[in-house]
Amino acid sequence: MSDSDSEGGKVLSTSSEATQSVPDATPSPSAAQASGFEDRVELLNKARAFLHQPQIQREDVLSKRRFLAEKGLNDAEIEGLMRELPVQIPSIPPRTYPQPPPSNLPTLLLGLVRLFSWIIGGAAALSFIYYRILLPRVTATYMARGSLKSHQLSLIRKLNTSLASLKDSQNDVAEVLPRPGDLQEPSAFKACLTLDALLEHANTHKIELSTISQITLLRCAISDPSIKTESKKPTTTELFHLLEGKIPWLASDEGASFEQSLWDTLSTCSLFVSEASPSDSVLSTDSHAGPCWTYQPPAAPAPTALAHSLSALSASIPKPHPEKHSPFQHALQSMSDFTGYISSQMYAPYLPVGNRFGTGPTLNTAEEEVRKEIRALKGLVLNR
Numbered sequence: 266m267s268d269s270d271s272e273g274g275k276v277l278s279t280s281s282e283a284t285q286s287v288p289d290a291t292p293s294p295s296a297a298q299a300s301g302f303e304d305r306v307e308l309l310n311k312a313r314a315f316l317h318q319p320q321i322q323r324e325d326v327l328s329k330r331r332f333l334a335e336k337g338l339n340d341a342e343i344e345g346l347m348r349e350l351p352v353q354i355p356s357i358p359p360r361t362y363p364q365p366p367p368s369n370l371p372t373l374l375l376g377l378v379r380l381f382s383w384i385i386g387g388a389a390a391l392s393f394i395y396y397r398i399l400l401p402r403v404t405a406t407y408m409a410r411g412s413l414k415s416h417q418l419s420l421i422r423k424l425n426t427s428l429a430s431l432k433d434s435q436n437d438v439a440e441v442l443p444r445p446g447d448l449q450e451p452s453a454f455k456a457c458l459t460l461d462a463l464l465e466h467a468n469t470h471k472i473e474l475s476t477i478s479q480i481t482l483l484r485c486a487i488s489d490p491s492i493k494t495e496s497k498k499p500t501t502t503e504l505f506h507l508l509e510g511k512i513p514w515l516a517s518d519e520g521a522s523f524e525q526s527l528w529d530t531l532s533t534c535s536l537f538v539s540e541a542s543p544s545d546s547v548l549s550t551d552s553h554a555g556p557c558w559t560y561q562p563p564a565a566p567a568p569t570a571l572a573h574s575l576s577a578l579s580a581s582i583p584k585p586h587p588e589k590h591s592p593f594q595h596a597l598q599s600m601s602d603f604t605g606y607i608s609s610q611m612y613a614p615y616l617p618v619g620n621r622f623g624t625g626p627t628l629n630t631a632e633e634e635v636r637k638e639i640r641a642l643k644g645l646v647l648n649r
Contacts, residue, residue: 605644
């Protein structure tokens with residue numbers, strides 16, 4: 266706009282200079298009006314030419330109006346000149362694109378570098394702590410456990426060796442001890458004399474009949490008073506009829522094998538002696554009753570050499586004699602104590618009345634003990 270203002274100023278200044286170059290004269294009023302009109306028309310033409318210049322057309326309307334007003338044109342003339350101008354197309358501003366944001370790659374790379382540095386530093390610190398602090402302790406603990414385990418294994422081997430030697434020594438000692446016979450009954454059933462007593466004992470202690478000794482069953486059945494009398498001994502048929510009547514389980518299929526084992530025990534065991542039935546001699550009708558049976562208790566085993574040695578040793582040791590107490594010993598002891606007390610009081614030094622009641626000076630514990638010992642010695646001397 267400064268260039269256009271300068272050019273417009275030059276155009277309008279030339280017109281003013283042309284008007285001033287005219288010699289001063291005193292024209293008439295009509296001539297003055299005609300010259301003023303011509304000057305005004307020329308000024309308007311110059312202003313019109315000025316506005317049609319390309320560089321002036323790109324300027325804004327306010328700048329144009331202000332410039333024309335400064336050159337002496339009134340508002341009506343300026344408005345007429347502005348209407349003569351072609352419609353101005355608004356200028357399109359140049360395209361502006363937003364700047365792309367800065368790349369995050371450097372920040373990302375820096376973060377990755379920091380992350381890897383932290384990871385490497387932490388791993389190095391953990392490795393240092395592990396190899397300098399934890400690993401020596403773990404190794405020492407492992408070695409201590411290994412040594413403890415080896416020590417315990419050695420102790421277990423020693424224990425096994427000592428147990429084996431003890432077992433061998435016990436086997437050597439047990440050779441001279443009496444061995445229990447195969448024909449001995451359990452001690453819990455020795456008191457049962459009848460079959461009813463045996464079954465009652467088994468029911469009380471919840472003992473299965475199949476676990477009871479066969480010798481005990483046969484002994485109780487033979488000595489049962491229902492089939493045994495002083496003049497009559499039970500036969501095989503009576504014996505097994507009694508067992509099946511008291512124990513119905515023997516008549517079943519499961520008890521058949523147990524009943525067969527009872528018969529084998531009865532016929533093979535040396536404790537049961539068979540005798541010929543009296544009915545066989547008189548040819549009675551019951552010829553299939555079988556022999557009569559009796560029970561002979563096993564003989565007591567002979568004492569072994571060890572038992573003889575122990576009995577001889579027990580007989581050779583003198584037995585302590587009980588201490589004899591005289592009925593007058595307690596009275597004699599009481600009289601001796603009373604005599605000692607009287608003598609100690611008789612030869613005791615004189616004490617003032619105040620000392621007797623605790624108002625005078627008192628002796629300490631050591632002096633009192635010495636005085637008691639002296640009194641006791643005096644009493645012993647007098648007793649002698």
